Amino acid sequence: MLKSITELLVVQDRDSKIQALQQELDKIPRDAAAIKQRLVDASEKFTKAKAEMQENEVTIKTIDLDNRVRKDTIQKLTAQQFETSKPEEYTALGAEVIRYQDMVDELETKELECMEKSDRLKAVFTEAETRLIQTKEAMAVEIKALTERKATNSVRIEELKTERAELIKPVSKSLLAMYDRVFAKKGATSIVPLNGNQCGSCHMKVIADTVSRTINEKEVSQCDNCAAFLYSV
Numbered sequence: 606m607l608k609s610i611t612e613l614l615v616v617q618d619r620d621s622k623i624q625a626l627q628q629e630l631d632k633i634p635r636d637a638a639a640i641k642q643r644l645v646d647a648s649e650k651f652t653k654a655k656a657e658m659q660e661n662e663v664t665i666k667t668i669d670l671d672n673r674v675r676k677d678t679i680q681k682l683t684a685q686q687f688e689t690s691k692p693e694e695y696t697a698l699g700a701e702v703i704r705y706q707d708m709v710d711e712l713e714t715k716e717l718e719c720m721e722k723s724d725r726l727k728a729v730f731t732e733a734e735t736r737l738i739q740t741k742e743a744m745a746v747e748i749k750a751l752t753e754r755k756a757t758n759s760v761r762i763e764e765l766k767t768e769r770a771e772l773i774k775p776v777s778k779s780l781l782a783m784y785d786r787v788f789a790k791k792g793a794t795s796i797v798p799l800n801g802n803q804c805g806s807c808h809m810k811v812i813a814d815t816v817s818r819t820i821n822e823k824e825v826s827q828c829d830n831c832a833a834f835l836y837s838v
């Protein structure tokens with residue numbers, strides 16, 4: 606293998622590692638935002654469930670109060686009914702008692718419905734509360750992992766860059782510039798084996814001249830199609 610290709614293969618190895626670590630680093634803000642969004646969603650569900658549960662409790666209390674007021678009225682009307690000596694008034698008061706009793710029945714039905722709803726809303730609230738706690742715990746762990754990844758990757762990238770600075774020393778400036786352009790497009794498959802007459806990167810057939818130049822190893826050869834550097838195996 607050409608000496609320059611051997612040298613560049615090692616550079617490609619470091620560049621690929623740097624690229625992969627950098628891609629992970631670039632993803633971190635997106636990952637962190639997704640984690641935070643999950644917490645926002647869980648908090649919103651919790652707040653909504655709590656509000657619905659509290660609202661229902663207030664409704665139950667209001668119904669209860671309304672009911673008591675009506676029951677008091679029924680007692681007063683019944684007392685008045687038995688005190689009166691006028692038959693029309695007796696009948697009218699009796700009708701009022703029935704009207705109030707109907708209202709009480711209606712309120713009691715409504716209260717029962719609210720009580721049943723209360724059980725459902727409490728279950729939803731408990732689930733939302735548990736989910737929120739779990740999300741908070743998971744978030745803390747995941748954010749910690751992201752922070753650690755950021756630190757670890759940054760250190761490793763710096764180490765690899767230092768290694769690379771040493772590794773490129775023997776490579777000619779013009780060849781390195783060519784390689785850098787290819788790497789920017791092709792990444793880890795910038796320097797590849799020639800398989801028969803097929804480029805190991807884009808898998809297209811290269812021309813006969815390229816095949817012989819690769820095999821002869823007198824000079825650096827590149828794929829006619831994708832510009833990947835080729836070496837013979």
Ligand SMILES: [Zn+2]
Nearest residue numbers: 804807828831
């Ligand atoms: Zn190619």
